[in-house]
Amino acid sequence: MSEQNCPCGLASYAMCCQPLHLGVAQAQTAQQLMRSRYSAFALEQIDYLVATTALGQQSALDQAAIAAWSKANQWSGLEIVRHNEQLSKQHAQVEFKAHYHDGTQARTHHELSHFVQHAGQWYFLDPTTEQQWAMKQPCICGSGKKIKHCCAVYIN
Template sequence: MSPKRCPCGTGLTYAECCGRLHDGTATAGTAEQLVRSRYSAFAVGDPAYLLATWDPATRPPSLELDPAVRWTGLEVLATTGGGPFDVEGTVTFRAHARAGGADHLQAERSRFRRADGRWLYTDGEVDGGVG
């Protein structure tokens, strides 16, 4: 049996890709990598990682994930900034999910900032939703 592929769509195994970020052995080097790891956190049901990578100024006090939502794919459409030497960036993406027997799409342009060497999700403009 082959190792499980990462939900974020890079083609790498989960352990080689977002698993390293989720378990704390690595941090996202770019805003896009943070988007991918946050998507994977939704897919594997890891709200602690989502909260840990959310800007404290905009982070909710808690986060509950709906176990009925099955995340089925991520498309990164565009990035602005968010590179290894940037302090801010945006990533536009589409996240696909299935819930209640129907397909759902969430399109978002997310904003990120780097603080103490770590990328954090600040907020985003959402077009569409799950549920």
Template sequence: MNNNCYCGNSLPFSDCCEIYIKGDKAAPTAEALMRSRYSAYAVHAIDYLLKTTHISQRKYHSKKDIEQWAVTNQWLKLEVIKATESTVEFKAYFLDATLQSQIHHEKSTFKLQNGNWFYVDGKFY
């Protein structure tokens, strides 16, 4: 059995993304936040996804829609292509509701505010 974190790091989930999702610690970088958000989709931590979306963008995201997207798909793998201080380009591999393989390719933008990173928006490929 693979005990690595959902985000692809070799650490167990409990020592990796779960500490951010539970709120024990703030994600130290935009990439760490993005990885923890991917893991949050995998474990259906919808409140964390909303909480880590920048306040200026929350009105564009419905809790119900986020939950549906998280629960409907089977999250398989995260590939980080390139990360800078405030952007992360990644591919999220998943199976959709019909069990068809899908790839979500995005370049996300993040903002550091009051010591916490937040997801702002993304460009989809």
């Protein structure tokens, strides 16, 4: 029996995203985190998606909606368009196309995502949470900086 391919398309699941999903490894780059998040959508691993979103945004996520979207679609492939691992010392960007079938037709979700590294771990900055930011409040990533000096430019 051959090993299961990873949904992100790089290697076998056991050698690619599974160690991240199981918590025995951490993403070393924003691109690796992006790939593991795509695989988590494909495999309906909602807890992983929440855990890899910026710390200050996790409570604002609509987990039921994420789970419904994950389950409702047949995920067919991930294409990394481009990536910049150093927008700043702790910020990165990944442009990707997630291919899926919604039960009616093939679709592509094209996104330019931003990520932040805090305490050695990469997190997704979710621009869709309906949170209001005060520019002088502590940053959502946990850096201790004011949000205006950290992640604000990447989530607006």
